[in-house]
Amino acid sequence: MAEQQVPSTTAAPQEPIIQFDHVSKVYDNGALGLKDINLKIYPGEFVVVIGLSGAGKSTLMRSVNRLHDITSGDIQIGGRSITKAKGKELLEIRRGIGMIFQNFNLVKRASVLRNVLTGRVGYYPTWKMIFGLFSPEDKQRAYESLQRVDLGDKVYARADELSGGQQQRVSIARALTQDPQIILADEPVASLDPQTTRHVMDDLKRINEELGITVLINLHSVDLAKEYGSRIVGIRAGEKVFDGPVATADDATISEIYSGKDTEKEGA
Structure with missing residues (x-):
């Protein structure tokens, strides 16, 4: 499949906020996670990564904030090498990089507010975090983040009292409280029912559009990718096999991403 070169979707030319330069990842057991990935994501984009389970989507996602170290190449965030x-x-x-996980990663016995405030962990010394010594300004920031995802009335509820969808929206509020330029979402709706999925996706899209936060998200659902994304990146066996605007990801393209078969060539 011919890969498409994607310019910034913003009005004025900008430098990429995330840039992969020849990035590869080989795990200790020899398994290939990523193979020579070159990718530029621009400020304000909503980029959806799709592909089969095990294709390398989560590896790509988690290498952005170095939850996974890469084997070779370089990843730059806003022009700064996070690799080095x-x-x-x-x-x-x-x-500047918020993270949303499939399994929420909340402290279930803690209050919603306390969970959201952990988004400020990078701004406090450890001892203040242990004792919960957050500033009034950060508490207000956390409350406003909860209001943005329609959970302002759950501030003092325990996290384990909430539904799965509400817990995921708490994790979105936690990421927002971090005041990020980028939000990474690793299969954030995989365990949610269809109605709750749409609520979470609506929240992420609104945050992207209203706050200008760049969103990079892994999804299993091609339909969701086409509905919410501005751009699709297809990963197969650790390689980037497609990169283009949502409108260009037709059925043949999707089939090739998932099957590895070029349907246009087969029909020729």
């Missing part, structure tokens, strides 16, 4: 960053510089880069 250490100590304070690594912490500063990670502050």
Whole structure:
């Protein structure tokens, strides 16, 4: 499949906010996670990564904030190499990257507010985090983030009292409280029912459009990818096999991403 070169979707030319330069990842057991990935994502985009389970989608996602270290190549965030960053510089880069997980990653026995405030962990010394010594400004920021996902009335509820969809929206509020430029969402709706899925996706799209936060998200559902994304990246066996606007991802393209078969060639 011919890969498409994607310019920024914003009005004015901008530098990429995320850039992969020849990135590869080989796990300790020899399994290939990523193979020579080159990718540029621009400020304000809503980019959906699709592909089979095990194709490398989560590896790509988690390499952005170095939850996975890559084997070769370089990843830059806002022009700064997170691959080479250490100590304070690594912490500063990670502050700008919010993360939403499939399994929510909440402290179930803690209050919703306390969970959301952990989005500020990169701004406090450890001892203040242990004792919950957050500033009034950060508490207000957390409350406003909860209001944005329609959970302002759940501030003092325990996380384990909420439904799965509500817990995922708490994790979105936690990411927002971090004040990020980028939100990574790793299969955030995989365990949710259709109605709740749409609520979570609506929240992410609204945050993207209203706040200008760049969203990079993995999804199993091609229909959701086409409905909510501005751009689709297809991953197969660790390689990027498609990169283009949603409108160009026709049925033949999707089939090739998932099957590896070029349907146009077969029909020729």
